[in-house]
Amino acid sequence: MKEIIILASGNGSNFESICVYFSKSKSIRVKQLITDNKDAFVIQRAKKLNVDYKIIDYHCFNNKSEYNHTLFEHLKSFNFDLIVLAGYMRILPDYIVNYYKGKIINIHPSLLPNYKGINAIARAFENKEKYTGITIHYVDEGVDTGKIIFQKKVRIKKSDTIESLEKRIHKIEHKTYPKIIKRVLAKNN
Numbered sequence: 001m002k003e004i005i006i007l008a009s010g011n012g013s014n015f016e017s018i019c020v021y022f023s024k025s026k027s028i029r030v031k032q033l034i035t036d037n038k039d040a041f042v043i044q045r046a047k048k049l050n051v052d053y054k055i056i057d058y059h060c061f062n063n064k065s066e067y068n069h070t071l072f073e074h075l076k077s078f079n080f081d082l083i084v085l086a087g088y089m090r091i092l093p094d095y096i097v098n099y100y101k102g103k104i105i106n107i108h109p110s111l112l113p114n115y116k117g118i119n120a121i122a123r124a125f126e127n128k129e130k131y132t133g134i135t136i137h138y139v140d141e142g143v144d145t146g147k148i149i150f151q152k153k154v155r156i157k158k159s160d161t162i163e164s165l166e167k168r169i170h171k172i173e174h175k176t177y178p179k180i181i182k183r184v185l186a187k188n189n
């Protein structure tokens with residue numbers, strides 16, 4: 001059985017789609033959700049789906065390095081095959097990325113290397129791009145710079161609002177991310 005850990009900070013719609021996709025799998029399971037935000041809606045989703053979760057509340061620490069140290073100690077305390085970032089809005093420090101080299105993936109709502117960082121959908125929309133998209137990539141020491149595993153282009157329609165575009169992008173993320181996770185785990189065999 002391959003086991004994945006999901007890190008998320010907010011709504012958790014990707015977390016839910018991954019859990020649902022693997023809920024009947026005999027070879028892959030979501031071992032735990034880790035969130036840095038005690039108020040994140042993703043916690044409600046974990047409860048509903050009966051998935052183990054751990055809150056490491058960022059705001060309970062004196063600084064970033066104490067938070068990251070606790071996260072690292074927690075990760076090292078158990079075994080798993082892949083760390084999946086799904087709307088995790090913090091930057092993992094180099095030492096965690098290096099320790100788990102090739103074992104951390106992220107999803108980002110743009111066609112990287114365009115629109116790295118936060119608010120990627122809104123920025124592409126406001127810049128009147130004709131296309132944006134989604135990217136799934138390995139995590140390296142940079143921000144949204146790791147080796148690309150998968151990309152899908154999404155056309156921005158004239159009739160789109162930020163909300164309609166966001167909705168379409170999320171739908172594609174939900175459909176795609178679980179399948180790519182499966183593919184990455186098969187490759188890591």
Ligand code: GAR
Nearest residue numbers: 010011012013014015087107108109
């Ligand atoms: C997703 O659109 C994901 O691509 C994005 O946050 C959203 C999380 O939604 N991630 C980033 O922007 C990372 N830089 P969710 O919490 O509903 O899954």
